[in-house]
Amino acid sequence: MQTYDIATIEGDGIGPEVCRSAVAVLTEACGSRRLRFHPFDGGAAHYARTGEVLPDDTYAACKSMHAILHGAAGLPGVTYADGTEVGNDLHLQLRFRLDLFANVRPIRLYDGVQSPLRDWKPGQIDYVIVRENTEGLYASRGGGVNLRGEVATDTLVMTRKGVERVARFSFDLARRRQGAPRDGQRRVTVCDKANILRTYAFFRAICDEVARDYDDVQIDYAYADAITVHMLKKPDFYDVIVAENMFGDIISDLGAGTVGGLGIAASAELGERHGLFQGAHGSAPDIAGQNAASPIATILSGALMLRWLGEQHQDDALKSDADRIEQAVEAVLAAGETVPRDLGGRATCTDITAAICRQLAG
Known part of the structure; x- marks a missing residue:
């Protein structure tokens, strides 16, 4: 032993x-x-x-x-x-x-906990948010610029290796799960702002490449602003969500709020x-x-x-x-x-x- x-x-x-x-x-x-x-x-x-x-x-x-x-x-x-x-x-x-x-954050509504979302029951909210944890906007930690107290900048960083490995982690995780509560479909939702910023378009493109190796897992997309609505309106649709560092940080707290709060x-x-x-x-x-x-x-x-x-x-x-x-x-x-x-x-x-x-x- x-x-x-x-x-x-x-x-x-x-x-x-x-x-x-x-x-x-x-x-x-x-x-x-x-x-x-x-x-x-x-x-x-x-x-x-x-x-x-x-x-x-x-x-x-x-x-x-x-x-x-x-x-x-x-x-x-x-x-x-x-x-x-x-x-x-x-x-x-x-x-x-x-x-x-x-960074793995399970979002699960337990029996005995009342969701703030009306009429949602245990078993209907059960997904995982996977947040890329070492790149994105938070890679600027300690490295941002504050110029004369007049201009401050931080840089959003993404690498092929960083995105690919967190995407592959997410698809592997989806394979081990039972699928979304709504339809039983194994699904990875890519959360980004690919419609606005090149970094997020890069993030999505690499997730697409990884998805080709997982015919049994569906790939889905949601912009970071829109997903905050979807997580409230149709939380049973989600299985695994993968996101850049800052977006993942934000939406994982929102997800926690739907199942009882950060204390759980x-x-x-x-x-x-x-x-x-x-x-x-x-x-x-x-x-x-x-x-x-x-x-x-x-x-x-x-x-x-x-x-x-x-x-x-x-x-x-x-x-x-x-x-x-x-x-x-x-x-x-x-x-x-x-x-x-x-x-x-x-x-x-x-x-x-x-x-x-x-x-x-x-």
Whole structure:
């Protein structure tokens, strides 16, 4: 039985609370001998104390271990001289230095959660947004120009390699899924602004090239502005959506809003050899230390971690444990007795963690 070493970075705000909850659930699901968690420093508070957001030993551990589980990072007022947030730089550095090119954001309506979209039921919203994670507009991070305080520019960057690999990742993902809820069709929707900008026309053209290798997966197109309407009007049409970095960032938060909010939104940042897993929400320092945060997004991100590790290492037991965690979360939400505050309930972080662990143990 293989053992997996997981680097954990609890971070700031509610990060320590939700990260510890995820560790507890993962340990309950897999057993203490399967996963070994190793805590490391990093984040805005660590930067305020030491001047380092990502210490060398933390990066070395993240590079050498099987996976990375992160709580959250960022604190109000802790910024660099250019005004950008220090906290975000923790996972941005890991993203670029470890080449985590695919940001995977499942958008799924769970039983027990009321969608803000009228009449949509669990099972009708179930798709994945794949965001290209290392190029696009965010490639200008730290490299933009501010000229005399009069002109500021950032450059949108796309490469053939970058687009091709995230497109191929998306089509491969669609092949492993069951298709869109509406019609069962395996489908990749390319989200862009190919009608306006050459970079996005380039993005679409390369996706078209990749699509020729996947006769069993339909290719679809949507402009970034139009898809914000389609995601509200016909969310059951979507299976996998692939987008450039900034567009993917924006529409994935919109998608999360349709299924309960960021408190239930899992996230995986994946490369060829490395994976970083964290909830899509922020550090919420206003409720830190109050046992008020929902750990569900981080717990579901832990399930994504298990599934990815299972695929990387041909470990079916881990994939089964990932399924069990997702089923336990849904069972707790469906019961309606342990509901987090962001979903209209009063359950604490520890209440939710204990309920999911009990469901797994039962």
